[in-house]
Amino acid sequence: MALVTAEQLSREIQDSCLSTAKSLTSDMGWADPPFPVQPLLDKFNISEVRERPLNGDARLVYRDGRLIIEVNPLFPPNRRRLSIAHELGHLILNRCSGRDVLFADHGDPVSERLCDRIAGELLAPEWAVRRFFEATPSLAPWQEPVRCSTLIRAAVAFGISVDAMACRVLHDIALAPRTLGIVWRFSRNSSRSTSERALRATSAWHSMTDVGFIPLNKTAPSDSIVAKAFREEGSYSRKEELHLGRLRGNFSVEAAGFGRPCSFRSPSPSRGVLSLIAA
DSSP states (O other), rough: OOOOOOOGGGHHHHHHHHHHHHHHTTTOOOSSSSSSSSSHHHHEEEEEEEEOSSSSSSSEEETTEEEEEOOOOOHHHHHHHHHHHHHHHHHHHHHHHOTTTOOOOOOOHHHHHHHHHHHHHHSOOOOHHHHHHHHHHSSTTTSSSSOHHHHHHHHHHHHHHHHHHHIIIIIISSTTTTTTEEOOOOOOTTTTSSOEEEEEEEEOOOOOOOTTOOOOOOBTTTSSHHHHHHHSSSEEEEEEEEEEETTTEEEEEEEEEEEEEOSSSSSTTEEEEEEEEEE
């Protein structure tokens, strides 16, 4: 196989990587989540996962004839799981591309997005995610199975972040094809490190071709149900006027907080809000 650079990732190679990840998980004989990482490590002859302070989340190293994944212990367990699976994604990508096992392409956004997708497939396989939501009881015959509460519960069940589960459910698998999900956190503007901390949109997920790009770093209005869900327990829903890129108008919005409850005066770094918008 000819060597492929990070800039030359074809759709065929990307599909091959995802097919490889799906084959791995279907061969594991897994039943209920969360699915263990160790069998995947064994498949790729990873001799050790070692916690070590790093500038990033994780990295793959080859030392004394052994493959080792080093992971940053400062992040929560669900993020470390995803980071480990992301490094396995690089191994899968290198194998499918005919590259050296330790070929480094961490600076290439296409490769990084693909490895995130592979990590999601390894820890939250499509068949298992579909089964989880199919088994979720409906509140009413008209009620969508993908709600804030079910999506947050799925993230806990699979041992991954709410962002990653929203990506799997709303973007990768498209279980709710006309729903947009946004995760909000109390943070600075990611493009301006000197900005004030506020409740901002940090990730957005959907599968709608007519919606386009959803701008991040948007601040949640103080009277919105997103702000209410940040302050209080429970799920809230109502019609709200929204301006999110090309998505403009009056929409049905549901919002629920996750992580430790807090206030704007003493926000918890683990606190976040998931909002779902029926578009």
